[in-house]
Structure formats: structure tokens, C-alpha cells
Amino acid sequence: xxxxxxxxxxxxxxxxxxLHKAGLLAAVWNRTAAxxxxxxxxxxxxxxxxxxxxxxxxxAVVMCVSADGDVLEVVEKIAPALxxxxxxxxxxxxxxxxxxxxxxxxAPRGVQFLDSPVSGGVExxxxxxxxxxxxxxxxxxERAQPILKALGRTITHFGPSGSGQAAKATNQIMCAxxxxxxxxxxxxxxxxxxxxxxxxxxxxxxxxxxxxFVHRAPYMIRGSYPAGFRVxxxxxxxGICRDMAARFGxxxxxxxxxxxxxxxxxxxxxGDEDISATFRLKAELFERxxxxxxxxxxxxx
Numbered sequence: 001x002x003x004x005x006x007x008x009x010x011x012x013x014x015x016x017x018x019l020h021k022a023g024l025l026a027a028v029w030n031r032t033a034a035x036x037x038x039x040x041x042x043x044x045x046x047x048x049x050x051x052x053x054x055x056x057x058x059x060a061v062v063m064c065v066s067a068d069g070d071v072l073e074v075v076e077k078i079a080p081a082l083x084x085x086x087x088x089x090x091x092x093x094x095x096x097x098x099x100x101x102x103x104x105x106x107a108p109r110g111v112q113f114l115d116s117p118v119s120g121g122v123e124x125x126x127x128x129x130x131x132x133x134x135x136x137x138x139x140x141x142e143r144a145q146p147i148l149k150a151l152g153r154t155i156t157h158f159g160p161s162g163s164g165q166a167a168k169a170t171n172q173i174m175c176a177x178x179x180x181x182x183x184x185x186x187x188x189x190x191x192x193x194x195x196x197x198x199x200x201x202x203x204x205x206x207x208x209x210x211x212x213f214v215h216r217a218p219y220m221i222r223g224s225y226p227a228g229f230r231v232x233x234x235x236x237x238x239g240i241c242r243d244m245a246a247r248f249g250x251x252x253x254x255x256x257x258x259x260x261x262x263x264x265x266x267x268x269x270x271g272d273e274d275i276s277a278t279f280r281l282k283a284e285l286f287e288r289x290x291x292x293x294x295x296x297x298x299x300x301x
Contacts, residue, residue, distance in 0.1 A: 002026040002148055004058040006074055007052055007092070008035050010227060011118070012064035015091065015151050016123035017043065020129075022150035029054045051299045060147060064091040064118075067236060068098040075102045075113075084110035089144055091151070093172070093233075095240045099135060103161040113269070115161060117168035118152060122228045123215065129153040133171070135163030145163070150240030162179035169244055172237040176258040178212045179275050186220045186280035187282035196221045216276040225273035232271035235262040 001024060005016040008030040020027040020043045027046040030196065032202050040047035048054040055061060055078035063074055088106060099115035104233065106113045114136035122132040134141055141157045148155045149227070158167050185208075189199050194251035198223070204214045219225050236272040238255050245252050261281055262271075270277050 001059050001087075001143075001146060002058045003060045003062060004048075004054040005062050005064075006030070006054065007064040007070075007090055008039055008067075009064065009066070010122050011091075011125040013039060014122065015062070015064060015130075015268040016119075018125075018128045018150050020045065021210055022042070022146070024147060024150060026058050026131040027054045029266070045185040051077040054078070055086075058086070059083070060089065062089045062091060062147060062151075065234065066092070068240075071098055071102055072105075075105050079106055079109050079111065082106070082111045085141060086111045087140060087147075088113045089116050089147060090114065091116050091118050093240075094165060094250070095166050095239050096135075096165040096169070096244065097151075099162045099165045100259065103136065105194050111139055114140050114144055114161065115164040116144075116148065117164055119168065119171050121211075121215065122151070132156070133158055133164040133167035135159060135161050135165060135167075150297065164246070169237070169241045170236065173252065173255060175212065175234070175239055175275075176238060177254045178210050179216065179278055180254070180258055180261070181284045182210070182213045183220065183276065183278040186217055186279055187286055190283065191286040212276075216274065218285075219274060219276045220279040225242040225270075227272055228274045228276075231262050231275050231277055233266050234275045235259060235266065235271075238262070 003019055003024045005019060006029045007014060008028060016025060016028050025045050026042060027048055028036045028039050028047055029051055036047040049072055051178055060162040061078060065071055065074060067173055071090055071092050089109060103113040114134050116132050116134045118130040118132050120130040128151060131154040132148055134157045158164055176265040189196060200217045203209060238259050241255050264281060
């Protein structure tokens with residue numbers, strides 16, 4: 001199945017390379033044309049001038065873009081150019097409603113759509129070990145197996161259009177709670193004067209461990225937060241979670257708390273850092289407390 005890839009960001013470029021390794025990649029497109037042309041030279045595929053030009057050349061399109069509006073814009077551009085029977089696989093993280101709208105836009109063209117958001121970070125995208133949560137028709141899911149297996153290791157069909165995005169929203173809520181807890185725990189451990197490298201090695205094998213602890217606590221130790229998953233993107237995802245919960249008349253405390261923390265990080269200029277930068281705020285709690293203790297007058301006996 002000749003496959004085109006749209007959206008060559010931190011995740012997308014690695015995913016396109018894995019499609020190439022599987023012998024599936026025919027063309028790539030990115031809003032920044034230079035990035036697409038560079039990857040096309042590297043992989044020996046084409047870099048068409050527009051999403052529509054790419055769509056004309058392929059049997060399937062994989063997308064990995066940033067926001068709901070981007071998904072709908074790309075779908076609108078490729079829909080007239082896709083051949084009847086083509087397949088569109090969207091690996092972006094957007095709302096379930098956007099996924100359903102995209103499927104409705106493509107259906108009259110005889111094109112099947114799968115909302116297929118992914119989890120596993122840049123490492124999972126690079127290694128082809130992503131977890132992929134899929135919504136859409138069962139028949140389309142079966143047709144997409146060669147493509148999905150080139151991208152991920154755990155691939156699950158959750159139901160009709162929008163189900164994949166609902167599963168991803170669940171994942172993003174879990175990530176919010178985990179990364180906040182890891183940041184808080186690491187700030188506490190640093191204040192206790194513990195050897196943090198040893199701590200991560202030991203607790204990484206304990207009951208409280210998680211993927212985020214093992215892979216992101218080292219960022220906190222180094223005080224460097226290269227963008228695996230950017231603060232502003234997780235904030236966007238949690239906004240989706242907030243809206244989805246609001247339809248039930250529910251406010252989610254973890255989501256609201258993390259949105260507040262991300263807003264602070266973005267205001268401080270850290271929106272493009274990895275979400276483990278939450279450690280900055282947790283460390284400040286102890287630093288402020290230490291400052292207050294140093295400034296306080298000595299108490300009499």
C-alpha cells in the first residue's frame with residue numbers, strides 16, 4: 001500500500017522513517033517544505049508541493065499534526081484528490097468530535113478514516129514501539145494493519161470513529177497525574193539531599209515506577225528538558241479533556257490543576273520544553289520555603 005505521510009514534527013519524522021523501513025513510504029509533506037525535502041532526500045521518496053499532490057500519488061495517508069484545525073484543514077485539502085477506496089490514518093491528538101467530522105468529510109469520497117492517536121513519546125516513535133489507539137470501521141482497521149504495525153507495537157481498535165481519541169484523552173489525563181507526581185517527588189527527594197541518580201535507578205524498579213519516572217526523572221536531575229512532549233501541546237490535549245468532561249457536567253481536578261501549572265510555565269517562557277519541566281514549579285516550592293527560613297529572625301528560647 002503506497003503511503004504518504006503529512007506532518008514531520010518530533011514524532012512524525014521518526015514515524016515516516018519507520019514506514020520507509022517497512023517499504024511503504026512513497027511521499028512526505030510538511031508545512032515547512034524544506035523539512036519535507038530534506039527527509040525525502042534521506043529516504044529516497046517524493047516531497048510533493050501540496051497535500052493534494054501527495055494524496056493523488058498514494059493509497060493511504062498518515063497524518064500527525066498539532067491541532068484540531070490542522071486535521072480538518074488537511075482533510076479538506078486531500079479529500080478531492082484521494083482515490084475511491086483510499087485510507088486516511090490520523091495519528092494526531094484531537095477531540096473525538098473532530099475525528100468524527102473528518103470521517104464524515106471523507107465518507108462521500110469513498111475514503112475510510114481511522115483516528116489513531118499514539119502514545120510512547122519520541123522514543124516510541126523512533127523505535128516503532130508506539131501504543132496506537134484506533135477508532136473507525138473494523139474493515140478499515142484490518143486494512144491498515146501493515147501501516148500500523150510499522151509504527152507501533154500495541155495496536156487496539158476501540159470502536160467507531162472518535163473512540164481512538166477518547167482513549168487517548170484518557171491517556172493524557174493519566175500522564176498529567178503521573179508527571180505532576182514524579183516532579184513533586186523528585187523535588188522532595190532533592191530537598192532531602194538524596195543521590196538522585198541512585199534514587200531513579202532504585203525506585204524505577206519499585207511499585208511506584210512508571211514510564212515517565214524512568215525516562216523523564218533524569219531530565220529533572222539534569223535541569224534540562226528537551227522537547228519530547230511539549231508543555232503547550234499537553235496543555236492543548238488537556239483542554240480537549242476538559243471540554244469532553246464538561247459535556248457530562250464534570251470538572252476533573254487533576255486536569256484543572258495541570259492546566260494551571262502549564263499556564264504558569266508557558267507564561268515563564270517554557271511552553272516548548274518537555275512536560276517534565278513541571279519540576280521547575282515543584283522545586284520552587286522548596287526554594288521559596290528555604291528562602292523564608294533564611295530570612296526569618298532567630299526565635300528566642
